[in-house]
Amino acid sequence: MLHLAELTRPEWYPSIKDSLDVILIDHTHLEKRAASTALSMIFRYTGRSGVPRRLSEVVAEEMDHFTRMLDILDARGVELRRLDPAPYASCLVEEIRSQEPQRFLDKLLVAGLIEARSCERFSILAKEVDDPELAEFYEELFEAEANHYTLYTGLARDHFPEQEVEERLDALALKEVEALRAETDLPRLHSY
Ligand SMILES: [Fe+2]
Numbered sequence: 001m002l003h004l005a006e007l008t009r010p011e012w013y014p015s016i017k018d019s020l021d022v023i024l025i026d027h028t029h030l031e032k033r034a035a036s037t038a039l040s041m042i043f044r045y046t047g048r049s050g051v052p053r054r055l056s057e058v059v060a061e062e063m064d065h066f067t068r069m070l071d072i073l074d075a076r077g078v079e080l081r082r083l084d085p086a087p088y089a090s091c092l093v094e095e096i097r098s099q100e101p102q103r104f105l106d107k108l109l110v111a112g113l114i115e116a117r118s119c120e121r122f123s124i125l126a127k128e129v130d131d132p133e134l135a136e137f138y139e140e141l142f143e144a145e146a147n148h149y150t151l152y153t154g155l156a157r158d159h160f161p162e163q164e165v166e167e168r169l170d171a172l173a174l175k176e177v178e179a180l181r182a183e184t185d186l187p188r189l190h191s192y
């Protein structure tokens with residue numbers, strides 16, 4: 001349903017579990033970036049039907065997630081500091097074609113795939129983290145990000161022929177796994 005070409009390997013959680021605070025900081029930045037992506041699409045594609053209304057919901061929800069992540073960091077006594085991001089998102093952004101309307105389609109599908117991967121990772125965190133409150137929060141985020149995946153791919157289907165969307169989604173899903181594999185030693189939400 002999430003259209004991921006490959007599921008997260010079982011080694012991922014053990015590789016990050018001793019760096020949970022860093023993962024939480026990384027995750028906080030990602031919520032902010034998700035809001036920013038949706039907002040920038042509202043600016044660029046205001047004339048595309050459904051974009052302002054539906055993406056304004058995404059902006060509001062991602063900012064809510066961001067604020068709640070700040071609360072979680074505060075409660076754990078963790079300071080939000082700058083972190084080098086995983087190479088994942090920038091690798092995926094390189095796959096976005098520069099010509100319109102292909103650019104619009106790719107932006108929607110890349111945003112959708114990032115939501116899908118985050119969603120999958122949140123379901124792992126929901127099962128694995130020791131803190132029951134945090135686990136419950138990740139359960140809730142799993143659902144929210146799954147809805148965002150559906151929203152982005154739904155917008156793509158509203159604006160492009162079904163077959164074009166499916167073919168491009170298949171191709172980008174393979175690139176998404178490559179982006180996940182992009183070398184990093186850093187413990188990140190989107191590390192391999
Ligand atoms: Fe979010």
Ligand SMILES: [Fe+2]
Pocket residue numbers: 034062115144145148
């Ligand atoms: Fe999201």
